Amino acid sequence: MADVDERVPVRRVLGLAVPALGVLAAEPLYALVDTAFVGHLGAVPLAGLALGSTLFVLVSSQLTFLSYGTTARTARLHGAGRRADAVEEGVQATWLGFGVGVVLSLLVQLVAVPVTELLAGEGPIATAAASWMRIALLGAPMVLVTMAGNGWMRGVQDTRRPLYFILAGNALSALLCPLFIYTLEWGLEGSAVANVCGQTLAAALFVRALVVEKVALKPRPSLIRAQLGLGRDLVLRTAAFQACFLSATSVAARMGADSVAAHQIVWQLWMFLSLVLDSLAIAAQALIGAALGRGSAPAAKAVARQISWYGLYFGILLGVGFAALAGVLPAVFTSDEAVLGTVPQAWWFFVALQPIAGVVFALDGVLLGAGDAAYLRTTTLLGAIVGYLPLIWLSLAFGWGLSGIWTGLALFMLARMAAVLLRARSGRWAVTGLQTVSA
Structure with a gap:
């Protein structure tokens, strides 16, 4: 400890x-x-x-x-x-x-x-x-x-x-x-x-x-090649995100104008809050990398726990705040009654996922700071292939509407949270010195 x-x-x-x-x-x-x-x-x-x-x-x-x-x-x-x-x-x-x-x-x-x-x-x-x-x-x-x-x-x-x-x-x-x-x-x-x-x-x-x-x-070609190796894992991870997000928008559009408009409102708010939470992850990257670079795995693990709790508290605060705004904020973006009537199908998923997102983003920052990109790549791809993408397209096939799409996002986030929590608890990411952890 x-x-x-x-x-x-x-x-x-x-x-x-x-x-x-x-x-x-x-x-x-x-x-x-x-x-x-x-x-x-x-x-x-x-x-x-x-x-x-x-x-x-x-x-x-x-x-x-x-x-x-x-x-x-x-x-x-x-x-x-x-x-x-x-x-x-x-x-x-x-x-x-x-x-x-x-x-x-x-x-x-x-x-x-x-x-x-x-x-x-x-x-x-x-x-x-x-x-x-x-x-x-x-x-x-x-x-x-x-x-x-x-x-x-x-x-x-x-x-x-x-x-x-x-x-x-x-x-x-x-x-x-x-x-x-x-x-x-x-x-x-x-x-x-x-x-x-x-x-x-x-x-x-x-x-x-x-x-x-x-x-x-x-x-220096040798350093550039090393950066490309880490970059490959992050590019694949980002590609998984993009495939999911584009699929969600595409399926929502096929469900009709009301569905895609409602999805767009909630999705843009989700992306904005992702930026807010990502700022905490960036702080985690810098602090974790520095602790491991100076050879202190205990300090890195202490920072990881601390940042995780901050992410949870911040996520709870955001969830409570946007729950309170459920009756007024969507109307800022549209006056269409049909769209406003569809928004709740996604809104309460969006609210409930904020604490989970807070933890996931914080630990993403921890693992990225440790250079554990290969693990993040693999778990993100698995979460997308097994959870998010199937639910998106099944929602279209069975008429589950936005609730089905956002259930897919919920499964994706829960899978990611389980993966990063398990990795954080294992301590395998806390490799000290100048070499980042390998998958």
Whole structure:
């Protein structure tokens, strides 16, 4: 048993988690601003933005290992007192992100039209989306450099500067959006150009942060290969999430407009609260990696217990709060009586799952901080294949409605909670030193 002295002060946890939440929330908040500007151009540009930005997010979300994997590797080195080596992990992640981003940018120039036409059919919406994507994906190298920057800076327990860098980039985009869209009359394409400008500023600030550290800036293939190994597991894990989430939306849409609208309302709230809880997981990653890097498994286990309880308390608080808002909050999103009548089919699952999500997200952060990505990959894939996906499609076949879809999510979350609790209790993840745990 670790003693009480190895607990981390609450202020330190919040000092890491709150700025991280700001970074996580900045992008969806900017997307709302972008949508507001484009929305005044008409239905077709707005639909084109919706389709293009959805594809953009789908692609970029598959590459979050540049943040989470880099945090795990960097935090261990930071905990061992090897800051220069920790920062060099950030250098290699930055090279990797830039290289992958360049490939993505070139690929999109070739496939933008067929992909958008596959999803939306031939016509003005697909044309608008393809035009937006071709410009917006020029910013892919900068987006991935920013992910890598977030990763290494979280690893050295600096979450404040990334918040400032992201806010600076988003502020520039927000200022340029109306200028490019309306004043210069570039329309929807102006939105994409503004995005790229903001992403370039943010990436430049992260690169500058590397340069002032005075470490070697040359690419090291051996480190990049090691990062790709961890990244493979995280990409597969993210793919499982995406398959489930897209299937849920697709099935809800086949159930009718009322069902998909109700699902969208509750789902967006679920995703927003996931960001809130994920900020605690980011704090856990940095603290766990540092404890293991300095060779203290007892301290890491103490942090794991502490963060798990915080996640549970936070989840209970969110669940109680949104239970109290059940009669008023959905009406903020729609006045359609049929949709409001359908919302409760998902709402009470959403409320009841918050404490479970709090524990799962906290322990995800613990295991990611330990570099235990292979275990998370395997258990997430099993939970998706055995629990969530079958319930989603059975709900369509047997007419179970949103209750069936959200029952699938509940089984998925319960399976994930069981898996991370068992792993946490086993202690097999608490491998000290500079090597992360292997599956």
